[in-house]
Amino acid sequence: MESLHRGEFLSGTVTAIERFGVFVALDNGPAHPAFPGVGFISFAELSWHPFEAASDVVQVGQRVSCEFLQFDTWNLEARLSLKAMQPDPFQVFADTTAVGQKLSGQVTKLIPFGVFVRVADGIEGLLHLRELAWTPVEHPSDVVQVGDQITVGVTEIDRERRRLALSRRQASSAGAS
Secondary structure, three states, rough: OOOOOOOOOOEEEEEEEEEOOOEEEEEOOOOOOOOOOOEEOOOOHHHHOOOOOHHHHHOOOOEEEEEEEEEEEOEEEEEEEEHHHOOOHHHHHHHHEEEEEEEEEEEEEEEEEEEEEEEEEOOOEEEHHOOOOOOOOHHHHHHHOOEEEEEEEEEEEOOOOOEEEEEEEHHHOOOOO
16 A cells, blocks of 8 residues: 555445545455555545535445545555546636636625625635625625625636635626626
8 A cells, every 4th residue: 555656546445434534445455454444535535516424425335436645654544535536626617717707606605805606516706895896895795695696707716726706896887886
C-alpha cells in the first residue's frame, strides 16, 4: 500500500459506513486491523453535491472505483476520493459560463452582507449587499426572500477557491432596481 502514488485508481467494495467516513475493502488489499477494509473515504471526498447521509451516496456492498490520495500510516489505511472520479461541477460550470453572463437563479440563503443564489445544480454564488439593488439596502430581506427567483450577472469566477460572485445591478438595466 505504501508504494501507491497519488492519483492512482483503486477499486473495492464498501464494507462499512461509520459516523466519520466510509470503509472500502480494496481489491487485493490487506485486512485492516480495526475496521473492515483498508480504504477510507472521508465525507468530504464522497461527492461534489451536498448530501444528508453517506448512505445517500454509497451503500454497504456497493462496488466503487476511487482515486488514491495518500497512505495514512497512523491508521494503516489508504485515503480515497470517490468524488475525484467525476468532474468537478464548479469547473464544468466555469468552462461554460463567462463573466458578464446573465443567469436566472433561486435565492437559497440570506446573510448580513448579501445572499446566496443557486444558478445551477450544486452551484451557488454570492450576491453581495451592494450588488443587490441600485439603491442602498440595509438587509437582504428588504429586497429578496429565500426561494425568490432572480436574474443575476456573473462578476467573478474564482476557479481555485471555487467561488462565484454575482450582481443583480449588472443584470438589470442601468439605474433600475
